[in-house]
Structure formats: C-alpha cells, structure tokens
Amino acid sequence: MTKAKIKYFFAYAFLIIVSFISIFPLLWMLISATNTSLDVIRGKMSFGTAIVDNFKQLIQTTQIGQALINSFRNAASLTIISLIVCSLAGYAFEIYHDKWKDGVMKLLLLSMMVPFAATMIPLFTWFGKMNLINTTAGFMLPSISTAFLIFLFRQSSRNFPYEIVEAARIEGMSEIRIFTRIFVPIMKPTYAAAITVTFMNAWNSYLWPLVILQDKKSQTMPILISNLISGYTINYGVLMLAVSISTLPTIIIFFLLQKNFAEGITGAVK
C-alpha cells in the first residue's frame, strides 16, 4: 500500500467514525419511534413493529395535526416577513451612505448580546396592553427583525458590485426595482441560508410562543413535545415518533436549500 493510500484509509476511517457518532442520535430516535416504550427503556437497538400503535396513540392523545399546522403557519409567515424586512435593511446598510450607519449597525449587533429571557417580561406587558396576546402577530413581532439576519445580508451585500447599481440608476431603474430585479436574484444563496436559519429558529422557538400563545388551539410542536414528557409515565415510543415528525420540516427545508446554504453563509457573490 502506498503512503497516500494509508493516509486515505485513516482519514476515511476517522470520518466514518465521526459521521456515525453524529448520526447515531438521529438513528436511535428513528429506531425508538418504531418500538414500544418498554422496549426503548430496555435499550432495544433494532427497528420494531410498534410504529402504527405509536402513531395511533399520538393522534388520539395529542392535537398533533393542529400543532403541525400552527408551527408551519407561524414559521413560514415569520420567515417570509423576516426575510423581506431584513434583506431590505441589509441592502440599505451597504448600498446607501450615511455617517451614522456604522454606529447604528454596531448598536444592532450589541442587541444580539441581550438574552431574550431578559426582555420577555417587558415585552409581555407591552403586548398585553396592545391586545396582542394569543395572536400570530404577537408571536412574530419580536423576531421579525433580527440583528443576525441584517448582519448576514449586509455582509453578503459587501461583495455585491456597486457598479451594477450605478449602471441601473443611469438606465433609469427605480430603487425598488434595482433591489427586486438585480439584488434579489444575485443574492439567492444568501436568501436560502436565511430561510433555513429563520425557519429553523421559528420552528423550534419555545419560550415566547409558550407565554404569548395561550389558547388551546395555538399549541406548537415544541410545546406539544414538552407536554409529552410532563407525565408520571413517559411513552418513549410515542415521544420519539413526535420528535421525528417534528424534525421533518426542517430537514426537508435544509435538503432542498442545502446547495445554496453553504454558499450563502460564506458569501453569495463570487
């Protein structure tokens, strides 16, 4: 065996081990979803036949359909609105010139350091007074504009050729058309990355939906899963099935946008 082959052998062996360690919890989750609670507890590591029973029980004991619809509606609306607002902001921060803009950006980035739990109670008081409790608007408003997304779009815009904007202006294109017709198509990878991150955060958000969406019909998937582990006896098979179902939308979105995701994070324009 040549030196190079030996090197590859060890590299692949190492990568296979690391991949297995990364995938193992996901695999275990899927295996557990097909087994009875007792089998899961006793450490059964092969696929079982209880998936239909687990599914029946999940449907009978929870409002999983409603929770999936709620989570999807909340996450999709938040993602769409958030992307529109933050990409406009990121674009504006880079393309337009103002002596205060760097200071404002720094202030925005500082806001990333304030944990949400610290602002939750004042927000709740304020939203209560504005009758926004139990509304999707109440759920979305605090997260529509995030410093991270604005920063992501601004950083990507750095590589965006300013000459195109100037040329378009000379051609008589309006500012909004320059944004929608030139900037958006070129920034597709950044949008893909932003969709993945925003959707995943919105889908998984727990604390704010918990306090703001009080209605029985507003329950989201993370809250449903939290209820599944609150009892004296936990049905681990049903729990793992619910967790598997809950991870599906984010996995689908990630795989659909996977190609663009890496590009978007590293920079859209080459």
Add this chain to the structure above:
Amino acid sequence: MKRKLLSVILMIAMVTCLFTGCSKGSDDSSKTGSNKAEGSKTSDDPVTLTVWCWDPQFNCYAMNTAGDIYTKAHPNVKVEVIETAWDDIQTKLTTAVTSGQTNTLPDIILMQDSALAKNIINYPDAFVDLTNSGIKFDQFAAFKTALGTVDGKKYSVPFDNGAAITCLRTDILQQAGYTLDDFTNITWKEFIEKGKVVLEKTGKPLLSNQAGSPDLLMLMMQSAGAWVLDENGKANFKDNAVLKEVIDTYVELVKSGVLVEVNDWDQYVSSINSTTVAGAMNGCWIVATVTSAADQSGLWGVTNVPKLSNAGATNYSSQGGSSWLVCANSKNKDVAADFLGETFGGSVELYETILPSSGALATYLPAGESAAYANPQDFFGGDTIYLKITEYASKVPQVSYGVYNYEARDAIGAAITKIVAGTDYDTAIGEAQKELEFQMGQ
C-alpha cells in the same frame, strides 16, 4: 406592470389574512371572558372554567372527570382543560404575575406541592384564599393541606397523593431468603444490612437514584418530620442532625452497593423496568412506572419506607404530589371554589372513577373507604396497595417546605455529589449553605 400589481395585491391579501386570522383567537378569548363575567353574577349563566394542568393520563383525566361530574349537577358549567407541562405553568405564572397581565391566567391551576409555598408567598394576590369557601379541608391528609397554608390561610385543594412507598421485587427478595414483611417497618440500618445480603445472593442492588438528585434525601428528611429550611424559611444545613444522618445513610447506601446511582430520569425508569435493581423508593406515583412492565405482574410488593434513628423518625414520608389553586383574577372564583369543593373535596365517585384507569390516588381520606380502593391488585400479588398507601398518607409528618425549597434542594443535590465523590461533609454542607444564603440574598 400587471404582474407587479397582482403580486402587491396578493402580498397585501396574505398579510391581511394572516393578521385577521390571528386576531380570531383573541376574539374567542374575549368571548370566554365575557362568559366568565356573566357567570359570576347569576348561577344559571354559562360558565367555562379553564384549567391548566399536565399529564393527560393522570391530572387532565381526573380534571375532565371532575368536570363531567360537576356538569351533571350544574349544566351551565363547563370545564376546559389546557394541557400544560408543570415547568411551563411556572413560567407562564411568573411571566403573567410579574408583568401585571394576570388576566392571561386561567381559573384553576395545578401546582407541584414543592412549589406551593414559594408561589403563594411570592404572589399572595394571585391566588384565592379558600379557607372560608366551604371546602372541608379536615377531610384531606393533614400534611397536604399544611403545604398550601400560609399565615393560617388555606390556598390549595390537595389532589395527587405523594405518600412515599418502597416497591420491591418479591421474587428477588425470596432468592435472598426474605419476604416483603422483612422490609416493613424497618430502620435504614436494617435496610442496608438486608440490602447487602440481597446484593450478595442475587447480584441486584435494591434501589437506584439519579446522581445529584436530592429527591431521596428529601424523602428521608420528611420521614423524620425535619426539613432543610427552618420555620422562618432560613437555610438549616449546618448543625442539622437529621440532615447529617440522612447524608451518612445515603453515602452508606451508595458505598455498600445497595443503591446504584444513574445519570438521569430515563435511566432511573430503565433500571426499574429492566430489573437492574430490585426495587424503587419514591412517591406512590412511581406505581405507574413500575406497572408499565406488564410482564412483571405478580412479582412486585409495596411497603412503607425505612425510618431514621432520631426521635421524630417515622416510616412515612412524601415525595411529589400536587394541589389545585384558584387564581384571583378569575371572574368565576366562587364557581371554581364550589367546583373544587364538590368534586376533589367531596366526591368519592370521582376518586373511584379515576383510580382504576389512571392509578390517581387521593389525599381525600373518605375516598379510602370506597370499594375501589379495597380492590386487590394482581400486579402486586393481590395486595390491596391503594388502601395501604391511603393509610401511609394519613401518617406523613408535616413539614414546611418554605419559599426557597427548590433552591435548597438544588444546593443539597450539589452537596451530595461532592460528598459521594469524597469531599468532607462539613466543607460540602458549609458551601451549600453559603450558596443558598447567597441566592436568598442574605
């Protein structure tokens, strides 16, 4: 241009739908609110009592059954249960009270007994004083009503029984030459001695416990009528003879191998169901976990817990359990109090109905006299375990958990991890007391 116009119209339509769709929920809740207001004025107007509680098979089931019973006598009253995990109830309660938005709270909430004093003392205006509501508090186990009593005012209606029990595998005991009687009314010293024999002859430890969890230690403390906070709610770690004995006993249990420490709750359940250990010691709700291994039917027995050696020591204690509270913001306070009084505080039928399918045991003492409680349980070798547990509940020593109960428990949990790892008792407990006092702002 047309396409642009169309996309703008579609966008506006989408956002409008989204926001109007969302506000529907608040319309509904305002309707409920107006129902509530009317319900308090006259007795025949429709009333919906909203309840936050957790566990669909246990608490939610019990509350729905109570709702059905009450609706039969009061057709205008409906109970709506919103399933909410306990930690989430605490988060929502704290957020609502501290932000002044108490109108977001339901009419009734279920609360863990260990958090009763903390919430009632911290938020006295958030809950209704039920002392003169007509609820017969003397018919509940005394230690349970004491947990929800602050300054002589009774705020909570006891529900879920947390009386401590020892579940043991009788087949494994038999292999070691013991019966369940050998583990009844014994001391911890005897328990450890017998546990060593069981371990030697069968290879099975008697108990498991989550490493760093203070639950078993607190169970031992209460069995002696002692606690880690004094009557003024201050830390009572140093010079607490009972705590010293409890920790020494625990360390001895671990070192002798009679108790095996596990990493988390899931492993704890697994150790019981997979026969890694020959028993479980916890609140009586652990029966639900034990019986989930249906193939072990007939192999389990239930008895009381071992006692310490100090003067107030008993074989009875409590772990977990929960109680109902009426929120002060409720527009139907009187209806809610009457509902709790007629059902959880007055209906043997309720407890008889919920017992067989949920195993939900009452602290309402008259329920213990009903036929359902005297049914022999095949899983436990035909023993009438529910009668036993109700009797245990009536003998549990009263203690005052105090406002900083959770913090005190966490401090003890951290201390026991250090002590098991070899840190000197006085050092670890001294640090725990300092840590707690820091959290209490002393």
